[in-house]
Amino acid sequence: xxxxxxxxxxxxxxxxxxxxxxxxxxxxxxxxxxxxxxxxxxxxxxxxxxxxxxxxxxxxxxxxxxxxxxxxxxxxxxxxxxxxxxxxxxxxxxxxxxxxxxxxxxxxxxxxxxxxxxxxxxxxxxxxxxxxxxxxxxxxxxxxxxxxxxxxxxxxxxxxxxxxxxxxxxxxxxxxxxxxxxxxxxxxxxxxxxxxxxxxxxxxxxxxxxxxxxxxxxxxxxxxxxxxxxxxxxxxxxxxxxxxxxxxxxxxxxxxxxxxxxxxxxxxxxxxxxxxxxxxxxxxxxxxxxxxxxxxxxxxxxxxxxxxxxxxx
Amino acid sequence: xxxxxxxxxxxxxxxxxxxxxxxxxxxxxxxxxxxxxxxxxxxxxxxxxxxxxxxxxxxxxxxxxxxxxxxxxxxxxxxxxxxxxxxxxxxxxxxxxxxxxxxxxxxxxxxxxxxxxxxxxxxxxxxxxxxxxxxxxxxxxxxxxxxxxxxxxxxxxxxxxxxxxxxxxxxxxxxxxxxxxxxxxxxxxxxxxxxxxxxxxxxxxxxxxxxxxxxxxxxxxxxxxxxxxxxxxxxxxxxxxxxxxxxxxxxxxxxxxxxxxxxxxxxxxxxxxxxxxxxxxxxxxxxxxxxxxxxxxxxxxxxx
Numbered sequence: 364x365x366x367x368x369x370x371x372x373x374x375x376x377x378x379x380x381x382x383x384x385x386x387x388x389x390x391x392x393x394x395x396x397x398x399x400x401x402x403x404x405x406x407x408x409x410x411x412x413x414x415x416x417x418x419x420x421x422x423x424x425x426x427x428x429x430x431x432x433x434x435x436x437x438x439x440x441x442x443x444x445x446x447x448x449x450x451x452x453x454x455x456x457x458x459x460x461x462x463x464x465x466x467x468x469x470x471x472x473x474x475x476x477x478x479x480x481x482x483x484x485x486x487x488x489x490x491x492x493x494x495x496x497x498x499x500x501x502x503x504x505x506x507x508x509x510x511x512x513x514x515x516x517x518x519x520x521x522x523x524x525x526x527x528x529x530x531x532x533x534x535x536x537x538x539x540x541x542x543x544x545x546x547x548x549x550x551x552x553x554x555x556x557x558x559x560x561x562x563x564x565x566x567x568x569x570x571x572x573x574x575x576x577x578x579x580x581x582x583x584x585x586x587x588x589x590x591x592x593x594x595x596x597x598x599x600x601x602x603x604x605x606x607x608x609x610x611x612x613x614x615x616x617x618x619x620x621x622x623x624x625x626x627x628x629x630x631x632x633x634x635x636x637x638x639x640x641x642x643x644x645x646x647x648x649x650x651x652x653x654x655x656x657x658x659x660x661x662x663x664x665x666x667x668x669x670x671x672x673x674x675x676x
Numbered sequence: 677x678x679x680x681x682x683x684x685x686x687x688x689x690x691x692x693x694x695x696x697x698x699x700x701x702x703x704x705x706x707x708x709x710x711x712x713x714x715x716x717x718x719x720x721x722x723x724x725x726x727x728x729x730x731x732x733x734x735x736x737x738x739x740x741x742x743x744x745x746x747x748x749x750x751x752x753x754x755x756x757x758x759x760x761x762x763x764x765x766x767x768x769x770x771x772x773x774x775x776x777x778x779x780x781x782x783x784x785x786x787x788x789x790x791x792x793x794x795x796x797x798x799x800x801x802x803x804x805x806x807x808x809x810x811x812x813x814x815x816x817x818x819x820x821x822x823x824x825x826x827x828x829x830x831x832x833x834x835x836x837x838x839x840x841x842x843x844x845x846x847x848x849x850x851x852x853x854x855x856x857x858x859x860x861x862x863x864x865x866x867x868x869x870x871x872x873x874x875x876x877x878x879x880x881x882x883x884x885x886x887x888x889x890x891x892x893x894x895x896x897x898x899x900x901x902x903x904x905x906x907x908x909x910x911x912x913x914x915x916x917x918x919x920x921x922x923x924x925x926x927x928x929x930x931x932x933x934x935x936x937x938x939x940x941x942x943x944x945x946x947x948x949x950x951x952x953x954x955x956x957x958x959x960x961x962x963x964x965x966x967x968x969x970x971x972x973x974x975x976x977x978x979x980x
Binding site: 378382384401501504505506509516527612615622623638640656 | 823827831835836837838839840841911918919922923938942945946953956959960963964971
């Protein structure tokens, strides 16, 4: 197992290399002089020159790429143009809210979507199945931020059950921490939930037709046992895959959700950086988030081996 | 090349003719009305999606005809008034009519959705055909695609918008770029399996060149999956345009778009919820309609 993990980890290096180069190249492929755009509308020629020197834009392209990659390998993500703080520090400060939000949303989605998908597949064509499918299609079409506002209006503004927005770090106690996360996490989870429920249903439908499922029912096993131990286990590969791929949706949703609920996370950091045209921060966030995405999908790949012992890398 | 084909006695043949209809369907004579009814019964998803989408398109295209006013006209005396006759969806913080702005906002969403879908399809298909066919290119390019697809689409679009001036055109560019690798993936997968197909082998044996094989043998097989893919790209582009505009990095504020209207309304959630409620409903309904069309087409065209 260990050599397998090591080999897969090495295989992620070229992918991350492409991400790093792409994020850097964006500065050059977009029309216009990046230094002028980053400096903003009211910049003097001196400001522009300062930014150009700071980002190393005054050097030849290949030199710039080499310097940039060398810095990343050392873990240096650069410094923010706006605040002058290291980008890694800024990301570290904002990571807690985003990690809490996405983890919470992931837990909600998986624990609701998988049972729903199993149920829909088991009772195919029934009212339950149709309800789950309607939920899956409409959930996938729901604008995340709009849903957030609707939930805020109902549960916070009208009923005063939950706070309108804001964030409490976990050190201030578990309940205030969770209370502030319920609405954002539910908002964020919906799209992801729809995706997973749909995939679970489709994958289960394929497995439920197998002979061994008929055998299991025929020998009188409890339906719950057959569905979970015989069917779901064998249907789990595509479900686990979609959980990994869907993480990109979750991160994208987190950017807007944080904006709606004023959560001090990476999404807010990015949006603020965009308004201030603080490009090093944007680059840093993209690199870190993409890295996490690649790692999550690596874990998914390794889970395959656990879920299906026939698979070898 | 022409002399060799003469020796063989035939030109390079085209792909086999498509099967148009099953024999029993031709034998069965139905009136036009009955045929429509049967289609609706068999494809309820597609018909529902197309119907809702048609209403939305007509609504946006003929926006001035639906008792709207001037979407930019400010009436400070009437600011933040709730839904009432005269202002069906209420007014915003400048006293602009939310109903008028929402109807006009349809235009940006539909233009962005359609353009992004078409542009990413054309660019992605061209690149995908070439990459899929040349093995040497394939290995390198797919690593590059894996890397590009590891960047969440919305973050890539945001980064691009940070480097460009806010305009509808740039929003389209920022949304097309993240979609291209995804289209390439679909096209490449089909090309890889078709490359080993007997008809391609046959065409090659008869002297057909690569461009001809790509255009005459591969492209037709790709039409159905790509049409389905296009509808999903369209749906997500409409959503993403709203996200970008909502975050202040999309359509410039002087153009009414659903994302912009909601961005301005977010300060007034507690006071004037209607500013967010109505454009959001339109947005959700439009995306739902496009997704229904996609699901319906996937069933009708039997993709996957």
